Amino acid sequence: MAVQAESKQSSHAGDHSKLDPKDHLLLDPKPRGEMNAMVMEAMQTTHWRFWVAVAVLGGIVAYCLVYMWIYMIQEGLGVAGVNRPVYWGVFLVNTVFWIGISHAGTFVSALLRVFKAEYRRPFTRAAELMTSFGLIQAGISILMHMGRVWRFYWMVPYPNERMLWPNFRSPLMWDLLAITTYLLASTMYLFLPLIPDLAMARDRSTGWRKKLYRVLALGFRGTEKEWSHLHHALNIFAFAILPVMFSVHTIVSWDFAVATRPGWNSTIFGPYFVIGALHSGIAAVSMVLIVVRATMKNMKYFIRKEHFNALGVLMLIVSMGWAYFFFNDFMVQWYGGDKWTHFLLHWHEAGPIGWMWFLMLIFNIAVPWLTLWNKKWRSSPLVLFVVGLLINVGMYFERYIIVPVSLGINRNPFSWGEYKPGVEIYLTIGTFALFILLYMIASKLIPLVPVWEVQEGQLAHSVRKIGKAELPAVTDLE
Amino acid sequence: MDKKIPEFKANFAEEEQGKWGLVVDQDLCTGCNACVVACSMENNVSFVGEDDAAYGRAMHWIRIERLWEGEYPEVKKTPYQPTMCQQCGDAPCEPVCPVFAAVHSEAQDLNAQVYNRCVGTRYCANNCPYQVRVFNWRDWERPTPLENQLNPDVTVRQRGVMEKCTFCIQRIRKAEDTAKSENREFQDGDMQTACQQACPANAIIFGRLDDPESQVSKMSKQDRGTELLPELGISPRVTYLEVRK
Numbered sequence: 001m002a003v004q005a006e007s008k009q010s011s012h013a014g015d016h017s018k019l020d021p022k023d024h025l026l027l028d029p030k031p032r033g034e035m036n037a038m039v040m041e042a043m044q045t046t047h048w049r050f051w052v053a054v055a056v057l058g059g060i061v062a063y064c065l066v067y068m069w070i071y072m073i074q075e076g077l078g079v080a081g082v083n084r085p086v087y088w089g090v091f092l093v094n095t096v097f098w099i100g101i102s103h104a105g106t107f108v109s110a111l112l113r114v115f116k117a118e119y120r121r122p123f124t125r126a127a128e129l130m131t132s133f134g135l136i137q138a139g140i141s142i143l144m145h146m147g148r149v150w151r152f153y154w155m156v157p158y159p160n161e162r163m164l165w166p167n168f169r170s171p172l173m174w175d176l177l178a179i180t181t182y183l184l185a186s187t188m189y190l191f192l193p194l195i196p197d198l199a200m201a202r203d204r205s206t207g208w209r210k211k212l213y214r215v216l217a218l219g220f221r222g223t224e225k226e227w228s229h230l231h232h233a234l235n236i237f238a239f240a241i242l243p244v245m246f247s248v249h250t251i252v253s254w255d256f257a258v259a260t261r262p263g264w265n266s267t268i269f270g271p272y273f274v275i276g277a278l279h280s281g282i283a284a285v286s287m288v289l290i291v292v293r294a295t296m297k298n299m300k301y302f303i304r305k306e307h308f309n310a311l312g313v314l315m316l317i318v319s320m321g322w323a324y325f326f327f328n329d330f331m332v333q334w335y336g337g338d339k340w341t342h343f344l345l346h347w348h349e350a351g352p353i354g355w356m357w358f359l360m361l362i363f364n365i366a367v368p369w370l371t372l373w374n375k376k377w378r379s380s381p382l383v384l385f386v387v388g389l390l391i392n393v394g395m396y397f398e399r400y401i402i403v404p405v406s407l408g409i410n411r412n413p414f415s416w417g418e419y420k421p422g423v424e425i426y427l428t429i430g431t432f433a434l435f436i437l438l439y440m441i442a443s444k445l446i447p448l449v450p451v452w453e454v455q456e457g458q459l460a461h462s463v464r465k466i467g468k469a470e471l472p473a474v475t476d477l478e
Numbered sequence: 479m480d481k482k483i484p485e486f487k488a489n490f491a492e493e494e495q496g497k498w499g500l501v502v503d504q505d506l507c508t509g510c511n512a513c514v515v516a517c518s519m520e521n522n523v524s525f526v527g528e529d530d531a532a533y534g535r536a537m538h539w540i541r542i543e544r545l546w547e548g549e550y551p552e553v554k555k556t557p558y559q560p561t562m563c564q565q566c567g568d569a570p571c572e573p574v575c576p577v578f579a580a581v582h583s584e585a586q587d588l589n590a591q592v593y594n595r596c597v598g599t600r601y602c603a604n605n606c607p608y609q610v611r612v613f614n615w616r617d618w619e620r621p622t623p624l625e626n627q628l629n630p631d632v633t634v635r636q637r638g639v640m641e642k643c644t645f646c647i648q649r650i651r652k653a654e655d656t657a658k659s660e661n662r663e664f665q666d667g668d669m670q671t672a673c674q675q676a677c678p679a680n681a682i683i684f685g686r687l688d689d690p691e692s693q694v695s696k697m698s699k700q701d702r703g704t705e706l707l708p709e710l711g712i713s714p715r716v717t718y719l720e721v722r723k
Contacts (some may be wrong), residue, residue: 147598
């Protein structure tokens with residue numbers, strides 16, 4: 001292959017250039033057969049530790065999620081910590097948190113695809129999986145939150161003899177529609193680029209796997225026409241899903257912003273929530289990638305320091321964006337001088353949960369700004385993992401402050417109160433366990449790296465010598 | 479279907495009087511809580527027990543707020559403020575309900591709460607600036623023989639359902655039906671709400687706001703009359719008469 005020969009030559013070139021092709025996945029190609037085999041091996045080999053983790057997570061899901069939820073349905077929401085005035089508690093925090101996590105998948109995949117950011121290629125699928133699985137947790141959390149969950153279908157517009165329809169003017173109704181749309185669209189968007197890889201897996205597996213992949217691959221053979229259709233569909237989807245992604249979290253923010261409550265009734269909540277979702281989401285993508293790289297076979301080839309570096313830069317930029325929107329929201333509310341908002345802001349900072357407010361600012365702003373500016377640090381998986389974890393804790397705190405802490409203060413001082421989570425703690429652990437469990441199972445069922453995208457990228461990339469400098473060059477295949 | 483499907487909000491007009499109204503004279507209220515008890519008896523409101531009540535889950539549809547003016551020891555006044563659903567003309571609780579459980583009754587111009595339709599999202603309660611909605615956090619126990627005192631005119635609510643003061647709508651309907659069968663209009667004194675009936679100081683007056691001759695219309699136009707949170711412009715139907723100087 002011409003591309004390979006060229007890049008091999010360049011790796012032996014002189015020292016005057018800093019560019020080392022071995023640092024870049026797309027400049028360090030492997031033969032296609034070998035790469036396919038690597039991905040198949042990563043998918044098919046399971047360490048005993050994997051099964052132990054699955055068993056532990058399965059136990060947690062069975063106890064914390066299934067058993068505790070059934071208990072809560074039987075007893076009523078009294079076993080949770082919600083009360084008057086804090087009618088919404090951790091369940092809604094979890095909903096906002098998981099929708100936030102789900103944002104990164106689409107952002108990393110669709111936005112970077114639209115802008116042709118080449119470093120996205122090896123990890124788009126890992127990110128897209130987070131979208132679908134995160135949305136499942138968000139949906140479950142909303143159902144947990146409902147007082148009579150066995151009547152949840154009353155929120156769905158279905159024809160009935162009493163001519164009763166849901167109230168399309170309620171933000172909760174918009175939520176239902178937005179989340180369903182996003183779940184369907186992101187699952188389709190996950191599936192489309194998966195088809196060639198499923199076909200690859202079908203041709204290289206036996207037994208039940210072959211049967212499964214034969215059904216899932218939809219008879220993909222890799223003809224010119226099929227590729228053209230696939231690229232066409234992917235292009236449409238990547239553009240179409242972006243507005244869906246932005247609208248989902250904006251609509252979630254409207255649940256709060258349209259309410260007549262101090263602290264919630266803020267016009268900037270839409271973009272503030274979107275940037276917050278990206279903040280926690282990109283951090284979560286980095287964490288998942290680091291875990292995948294450390295635990296799965298052959299992943300160190302696909303996910304490299306350059307990817308952590310790129311994600312680190314994204315995290316830093318998004319952190320600055322979040323700080324900007326936070327300041328805007330805080331500043332305008334504080335300057336407005338409304339009596340109730342004044343009480344609320346004071347409650348945030350100096351109330352019993354004040355420590356959370358300061359930790360939120362430290363984790364969301366100070367930690368990323370102080371660490372991610374350094375290329376060496378942000379390229380290190382360990383540092384990026386810790387920073388990502390802290391950002392996610394900080395963003396969880398942010399949602400906790402917006403929902404139960406803010407609900408403690410309202411326009412009726414006689415009913416001010418505090419909130420202590422009860423059974424919510426178990427159910428929260430349950431959603432986290434279910435997310436990890438689904439992800440682990442998926443990592444063994446579908447190729448976690450979009451092989452064809454990596455191969456396409458490697459075909460297009462090469463190092464060209466221009467004068468004495470060696471520069472990476474991209475040929476546009478499309 | 480030529481029948482009109484109820485709107486999520488009444489056709490709201492500025493300064494509109496509304497149909498039913500309540501006047502609470504804070505000068506007369508002694509804070510004795512008789513209205514709270516009477517309301518609970520009339521409307522089958524559950525008792526939640528000490529622990530849940532202390533945690534903010536008491537289910538009274540009306541609560542006596544004890545307020546202070548001035549700092550101790552220079553306390554000027556300690557008015558009591560019985561707070562129940564203000565039956566707003568432009569209620570914030572109504573548009574946010576996804577299933578039309580919180581809905582405006584066009585016939586009575588009241589905020590209806592359809593218990594059997596409620597799925598328990600609790601958005602209405604968050605959006606209520608007076609915080610007068612109460613939620614059934616559990617299926618509260620009613621040990622025998624207490625079930626015998628249940629009012630047959632009022633639904634018993636299940637866990638996971640929101641509820642609130644209805645201005646004793648079952649009594650309103652009964653009084654209106656009686657008036658109709660006697661071929662006359664509803665007049666003052668045809669009915670009393672449970673809280674009004676129980677009030678030993680006559681601090682609670684209920685009646686028709688759209689009848690200028692009714693006691694409640696006259697009293698609500700007094701100089702002492704104020705609404706709660708008038709700045710929100712949601713036109714509550716309850717008028718509070720301030721404590722005299």
